[in-house]
Amino acid sequence: MTADLSCRESLLCRAQVRCSTTHPVEALREDLGDRPLSLLALFVTPQISFDAVVQEAERLYPDTDVVACTTAGEIGQDGYDEGLIVAVGFPQSDFASTSLAIRDLDQFQAAFEMDRIAQERVALLERSADMEAGFAFLMIDGLSLREDTVTASISPALRDMPLFGASAGDGAAFQNTLVALNGQILTNGAVLNMIRSRHRTEVFSLNHLIPTETQMVVTDADPERRIVKSINAEPAAREYARIVGKDPDQLDRFTFASHPVVVRIGGDHHVRAIQQVNEAGELVFFSAIDEGMVLTVAEPQNMAAHLRAKMAMLSEKTMFTDIIGCDCILRRIEAEQTQMTRELSQVLSEYNVTGFSTYGEQIGPLHVNQTMTGVAFYRKDAAN
DSSP: OOOOOOTTTSSSEEEETTTTTSSSSHHHHHHHOOOOOEEEEEEEEEEEEHHHHHHHHHHHHHHEEEEEEEOSSETTTTTTSSSSEEEEEEETTTTTEEEEEEEEEEGOOOHHHHHHHHHHHHHHHTTTTOEEEEEEEEOOOOOOOOOHHHHHHHHHGGGTTTTEEEEOOOOOOOOOOOOOTTEEEEESSSSEEEEEESEEEEEEEEOOOOEEEEEEEEEEEEEGTTEEEEEETTHHHHHHHHTTTTTGGGHHHHHHSSSSSEEEEEEEEEEOOOOEOOSSSSEEESSOOOOOOOOEEEEEEEEHHHHHHHHHHSSSSSSSSSEEEEEEEHHHHHHHTOOOOHHHHHHHHHHHHHEEEEEEEEEEEESSSSOOOEEEEOOOOSSS
């Protein structure tokens, strides 16, 4: 079917302001309206004081759970943008939620956190028995190096509540990534939001990459720091450059975005994105890496065409009203490199995608890269 985009009425409350706005959360609140909210999520540009935004939100929304994170760019009403504070509100009339702070990720206690999540999930189900749909949304410190462990640990405790999420960003600086819950800023922490809805929801993940026949093997690595020291028993950066046909002295984020590598997990391929080359000529990755891992070079499809096709698939039977999207910074970098930013922004805007660019994404038990993860919302009384 052809999606009718013109007659949608959002289930979510959405607003955005420039970081130069005086009292930005007051401006957001005026645009969001007076509907009581179960949860308010703020995606905050690193161009403004995160603490100031979080404290202003706590003052203005004392009876609402407010979660926030820093971004590597925002997705607003016009698609890709920078310098915004983007707000997404979940009205109490249609949503129930509970939010948990997970602190000190370097001392993460899986059994304790799984038990706490299971208890809170059951309590949420009991008080929202009339709500049939649900999902979990994770915000996590994008420099913690703990996303893989945390996601794999907490996903089983969520049972049938599908998980997606994002690693907080810091523009392109990679220095200070933050999350917050109800006025408390967490460094090396995460916030897990469990959400129930009267309306249908669908969690999804997409990437526009096709595996090739070209492979390489990690032969020496430091998994704790996500560093690959050698590939095919050769210095990692030089061997990667040779395989993709690039000058080893000219490797940068544009190279990594346009020549990604993937690993096969189950029946699917997932990106293991490269962040940078360190001074020792080693490759630093955005997600888990280990010796013996087989990396496959992937080729990108047209990103805008692929995104539009995925949006069409999500709306094939029923048109969704909104999407919250967590989009990897490497997709934004590739869009800039291929001069596709405007076209991608048009698709994002046309399909009511709201969100931000990330340092990594989560889907189910996996931490991934160079993808968009998210959730689509479908009005309950819409035709199926």
